[in-house]
Amino acid sequence: MDLLEYQGKQVFARHDVPVPSGRHAQTVDEAAAAADDIGYPCVIKAQVQIGGRGKAGGIKVARDHGEAREAAEAILGMDIRGLTVHELWVEAASEIAAEYYASVVFDRSAKAPLVMLSTKGGMDIEEVAESDPDAIARLHVDPLLGFQEFHGRRLAFEAAVDADVVRPVGAMLARLYDVFVAEEATLVEVNPLIITPAREVRALDAKVTLDDNALFRHPDNAELRDPSREDPQERMAKERDLTYVKLDGNIGILGNGAGLVMSTLDVVAQAGGSPANFLDAGGGSKADAITSAVEVILSNPNVKAVLFNIFGGITRCDEVARGLIEAFAQINPTVPFVVRLDGTNDVEGRQLLAEANLPNVYTESTMDGAAEKVVELAAAVPA
Amino acid sequence: MSILVDSNTKLVVSGITGREGTFHSLRNRDYGTQVVGGVTPGKGGQDVEGIPVFNTFHEAVDETGANTAMIFVPPRFAADSILEAEDAGISLIIAITEGIPAHDELRAFSVIKKNGRARLIGPNCPGILSPGKANVGIIPAAFFREGNVGVVSRSGTLTYQIGNVIAQQGFGNSTIVGIGGDPVPGSDFIDIIGMFEQDPETELIVMCGEIGGDAEERAAEFIAENVTKPVVAYIAGFTAPPGKTMGHAGAIVSGSRGTAKAKAEALESKGVRVGRTPTEVAEVAASLLAAAA
Numbered sequence: 001m002d003l004l005e006y007q008g009k010q011v012f013a014r015h016d017v018p019v020p021s022g023r024h025a026q027t028v029d030e031a032a033a034a035a036d037d038i039g040y041p042c043v044i045k046a047q048v049q050i051g052g053r054g055k056a057g058g059i060k061v062a063r064d065h066g067e068a069r070e071a072a073e074a075i076l077g078m079d080i081r082g083l084t085v086h087e088l089w090v091e092a093a094s095e096i097a098a099e100y101y102a103s104v105v106f107d108r109s110a111k112a113p114l115v116m117l118s119t120k121g122g123m124d125i126e127e128v129a130e131s132d133p134d135a136i137a138r139l140h141v142d143p144l145l146g147f148q149e150f151h152g153r154r155l156a157f158e159a160a161v162d163a164d165v166v167r168p169v170g171a172m173l174a175r176l177y178d179v180f181v182a183e184e185a186t187l188v189e190v191n192p193l194i195i196t197p198a199r200e201v202r203a204l205d206a207k208v209t210l211d212d213n214a215l216f217r218h219p220d221n222a223e224l225r226d227p228s229r230e231d232p233q234e235r236m237a238k239e240r241d242l243t244y245v246k247l248d249g250n251i252g253i254l255g256n257g258a259g260l261v262m263s264t265l266d267v268v269a270q271a272g273g274s275p276a277n278f279l280d281a282g283g284g285s286k287a288d289a290i291t292s293a294v295e296v297i298l299s300n301p302n303v304k305a306v307l308f309n310i311f312g313g314i315t316r317c318d319e320v321a322r323g324l325i326e327a328f329a330q331i332n333p334t335v336p337f338v339v340r341l342d343g344t345n346d347v348e349g350r351q352l353l354a355e356a357n358l359p360n361v362y363t364e365s366t367m368d369g370a371a372e373k374v375v376e377l378a379a380a381v382p383a
Numbered sequence: 384m385s386i387l388v389d390s391n392t393k394l395v396v397s398g399i400t401g402r403e404g405t406f407h408s409l410r411n412r413d414y415g416t417q418v419v420g421g422v423t424p425g426k427g428g429q430d431v432e433g434i435p436v437f438n439t440f441h442e443a444v445d446e447t448g449a450n451t452a453m454i455f456v457p458p459r460f461a462a463d464s465i466l467e468a469e470d471a472g473i474s475l476i477i478a479i480t481e482g483i484p485a486h487d488e489l490r491a492f493s494v495i496k497k498n499g500r501a502r503l504i505g506p507n508c509p510g511i512l513s514p515g516k517a518n519v520g521i522i523p524a525a526f527f528r529e530g531n532v533g534v535v536s537r538s539g540t541l542t543y544q545i546g547n548v549i550a551q552q553g554f555g556n557s558t559i560v561g562i563g564g565d566p567v568p569g570s571d572f573i574d575i576i577g578m579f580e581q582d583p584e585t586e587l588i589v590m591c592g593e594i595g596g597d598a599e600e601r602a603a604e605f606i607a608e609n610v611t612k613p614v615v616a617y618i619a620g621f622t623a624p625p626g627k628t629m630g631h632a633g634a635i636v637s638g639s640r641g642t643a644k645a646k647a648e649a650l651e652s653k654g655v656r657v658g659r660t661p662t663e664v665a666e667v668a669a670s671l672l673a674a675a676a
Contacts, residue, residue: 106485106489106566106567108566108567108595108596108597108598108633109596109597109598109601111489111492111493111496111567112489112493113489126638126639142493143486143489143490143493144490144493144494144497181486184484184485184486186485186566211484211485211486213458213482213483213484213485213632214484214485214486214487216459217459217484243630245624245627245628245629245630247622247624255540256540257538257539257540257541257630258538258564258593258629258630258631258634259536259537259538259539259540259541259542259564259591259593259619259630259631260538260540260541260544260619261629261630262538262541262593262594262619262620262622262623262629262630262634263541263544263617263619263660263661265620265621265622265623266619266620266621266622266643266660267660267661268622269621269622270659270660275622278623278627278629278630280630311540311543311544311547312523313509313521313522313523313539313540313543314521314523342544342547343523343526343543343547344523344525366662367544367660367661367662368660368662
């Protein structure tokens with residue numbers, strides 16, 4: 001789960017990571033009142049889970065009440081790379097002497113946490129990594145040992161931070177590592193990490209990704225999820241315990257097992273089609289899970305045809321066939337379905353489908369054949 | 384020959400008294416695997432259709448001489464169970480459980496690596512099948528028969544799909560290893576491919592990768608340096624958009640990293656044949672084997 005900046009800063013504050021004081025606002029009036037309380041100059045910041053907010057005009061400085069209202073009006077409802085701004089964070093403007101970058105990430109290759117520090121903060125770190133890789137100091141931490149003071153010193157000296165802030169920057173990294181471990185994050189990133197003219201170190205931004213699998217141990221964090229921000233189809237799927245990712249095409253896809261579903265999307269794309277979703281019905285799917293899955297797929301109005309690609313292992317093909325027959329009884333779909341059943345109890349499953357004689361359902365025996373058929377059917381439906 | 388599991392495997396199952404644990408332990412035993420015990424704290428002294436249940440891994444190892452563990456407990460207990468098996472001296476730990484917290488996984492992996500006496504396969508994997516010898520996990524054995532193709536995969540059902548097409552072409556498998564779809568797998572492609580290279584029965588290696596991480600790219604380097612046997616690869620997720628987790632926790636394209644295209648190119652640049660579809664992978668594998676025969 002990705003946190004919004006202000007949520008990340010609230011998490012930071014719990015671990016003594018210094019952040020500018022600020023308030024959350026959802027309307028122009030709330031933002032202006034918050035700005036009056038905080039005092040001027042202050043900064044009005046769009047709260048969306050995407051980078052590049054500043055460039056898009058989603059971060060504005062206000063020097064008085066009028067400018068605060070103007071900024072809030074401009075930013076609320078703004079579209080930033082496909083996301084609409086519904087929330088603002090209003091915070092005291094900071095004086096900046098230097099902008100650094102700091103992060104703690106899960107390094108999959110090394111299978112260890114990786115701490116990074118750079119004096120080239122305030123810009124896209126992927127660009128810095130490309131153009132000037134030596135500008136980023138990196139250090140893996142043994143998770144059994146944890147972050148030690150010497151780790152902080154090494155990073156600070158290697159990144160060549162100003163000599164007078166070696167100690168406080170090291171201490172800041174230790175606190176960010178605390179956030180990473182204690183909150184079970186997979187990413188903690190601060191860009192920029194600023195040095196004020198008074199030589200204080202502060203987190204001016206906060207990007208935190210929490211491990212969904214660990215939220216059961218962090219009920220406070222679990223409550224930060226705002227279902228209204230999620231795509232309605234994805235939310236519906238989550239409520240039914242299905243793994244669903246919405247895509248922008250018109251062919252609904254259902255399969256069992258993440259790898260097989262990904263592969264099905266690819267094979268459909270190679271056949272000239274465009275998948276509308278990823279849906280993994282999971283191992284051992286029973287008939288009712290299949291019925292729910294059909295409902296989720298068809299709730300996307302773009303879907304013109306649906307492909308079922310099942311290779312039964314623990315999942316039994318006869319259960320899948322029963323689920324599909326039940327779904328037709330309940331929903332009466334108007335789009336064509338192509339069904340490919342292979343593996344455990346495939347003969348029984350195909351037999352059930354043949355007997356049910358469902359309208360507009362085509363069975364195919366191979367994955368490639370099924371993909372070609374569904375692409376042909378989707379193309380035949382008038383847009 | 385085969386790798387990792389065979390007729391010498393003596394398996395103890397953590398979570399054997401749960402519904403799924405019981406079902407798959409019995410299926411594994413029916414296949415011929417020596418399932419010598421189970422572990423469920425508080426249920427020591429009971430049995431599951433004749434398989435003795437112990438309170439601790441230590442007891443199970445002392446009583447049965449078990450050398451392999453299968454982890455079937457729910458995610459919040461799984462890392463602890465892995466660590467208990469390692470502490471009890473089990474040398475091969477196969478973790479089926481999906482959804483283990485990442486920091487738990489990292490800690491368990493770090494302990495195993497530091498102590499250097501056990502190998503972890505998974506978590507979030509379908510297990511290991513050596514056809515005709517032993518099945519540990521949830522792979523449906525009926526689709527596979529003995530042969531000389533070694534398969535290593537991040538995905539379960541995709542493996543069945545490819546294995547099935549290979550079987551239809553008349554070839555069998557030495558061992559099928561599911562390394563799992565999590566960000567921190569206990570064993571990587573290179574660990575398993577290295578074992579297949581050493582295994583006299585394996586004549587060809589099929590690897591099934593997917594988006595996310597750089598395990599496939601590292602495998603490409605490893606193959607170029609260390610592997611003499613032919614390797615055929617498949618990568619799933621060419622159409623996956625960046626920033627979206629495609630079912631497996633580990634299957635995510637972050638920025639420009641971890642794309643299927645980059646992985647396929649890395650493998651092809653080292654002479655590995657990459658099939659565009661699961662069917663093509665199986666066909667390429669079959670044609671290479673037929674040419675060698």
